[in-house]
Amino acid sequence: MKELDLLKKDWQKIDNSFVQVSETEIYKMIHKKSSSIVKWIFIISILEFIVLNSLSYLMPNEKISDSTIVELVISILDYFSYGVALFFMYLFYRNYRSISVTSNTKKLMECILNTRKTVRYYIIFNILLVFVMSIVVFFNEFQIEYANNNGAKMIFICLLMLFFIALIIGVVWLFYQLIYGILLKKLNRNYVELKKIDL
Amino acid sequence: MSDNLEHSFVKQLRENQNIIHKICRLYTNDDDAHKDLFQEITIQLWKAFPKFRGDSKFSTWAYRVALNTAITLYRKTKRSINTVEFEGRQHFxxxxxxxxxxxxxxxxxxxxxxxxxxxxxxxxxxxxxxxxxxxxxxxxxxxxxxxxxxxxxxxxxxxxxxxxxxx
Known part of the structure; x- marks a missing residue:
């Protein structure tokens, strides 16, 4: 391609056209803060871990049920969730550490996406956990109310609460998609493009 | 990080800065964006520099970091298609x-x-x-x-x- 050869010839000479940055300017630059997506992903992910973990402290800590079995199930789930949180934080740390700007482009992109995925799975796990806990509590309450002939009222309350939980999860999810949509749009697009080359 | 390391980095970067300028020219469309991307690449190079062992040339190593920054880490996207870029280089x-x-x-x-x-x-x-x-x-x-x-x-x-x- 004739034009490409022309461009290549010109490209070799292009060096003279750049305004050279001085050593003093470089010194200044390296003390400035990075605005890379990895930094943002790290900050947002840490916030997500903190928020999700502190949610359980905000919940009323009173006895949920008189039934010892329900209490037992709830506390097992509670301890289980702490273990899982620690596990996810370890995975997150490991994935985050594997992000290296000196890897090849594809590997770098995969490491960033994997770090994100860890946090996403943690969030999905938490949503499922809340769901399971709610079912246990509702089922227990339902049994008690049913015995007191308040079954219809109880079903109505359950449905109402389910609706609100779904609404809150929906809003949070949308917000979440928006943040990561903006942050990872370019990366995702380039990753797809890079993967297509090797298909 | 030691002053020596900093000094060695700054010197090598100054000598090899045209690699970064060239990448900035390809991936940005105005002077501000060019400077911004140049700065981000410099920061990323500096952060990775302690692991640079010198078994490859500084320039070869810098290519990879600079390209990765432009393609993957740099968040801002282009605003308009470049048309003025060419003007500045006609003198030579x-x-x-x-x-x-x-x-x-x-x-x-x-x-x-x-x-x-x-x-x-x-x-x-x-x-x-x-x-x-x-x-x-x-x-x-x-x-x-x-x-x-x-x-x-x-x-x-x-x-x-x-x-x-x-x-």
């Missing part, structure tokens, strides 16, 4: 025999390259820098054969942009 073309037709062709070629996507630009960049397909494939993490195939497709795409009717 005046030194040699001035060829208007060649000049016009070059201008169109630069504009065509700006229309490529980020990955295609990376391939073109390394091609212009005379990198072989082995290095291109290692840098991007794709196979050598496919890098070759992709490069041929990009040439085809550029041809199409330059001459959409295929006359």
């Amino acid at each position: 073309l005046n030194d040699v025999e001035y060829d208007y037709e060649e000049e016009e062709q070059l201008k169109l070629m630069y504009q065509a390259v700006y229309q490529l996507n980020d990955i295609e630009k990376a391939l073109i960049f390394m091609y212009l820098e005379d990198k072989d397909y082995h290095e291109i494939s290692e840098t991007l993490g794709i196979s050598e054969v496919n890098a070759r195939v992709k490069m041929n497709r990009i040439k085809g795409k550029l041809k199409k942009i330059l001459n959409p009717l295929g006359i």
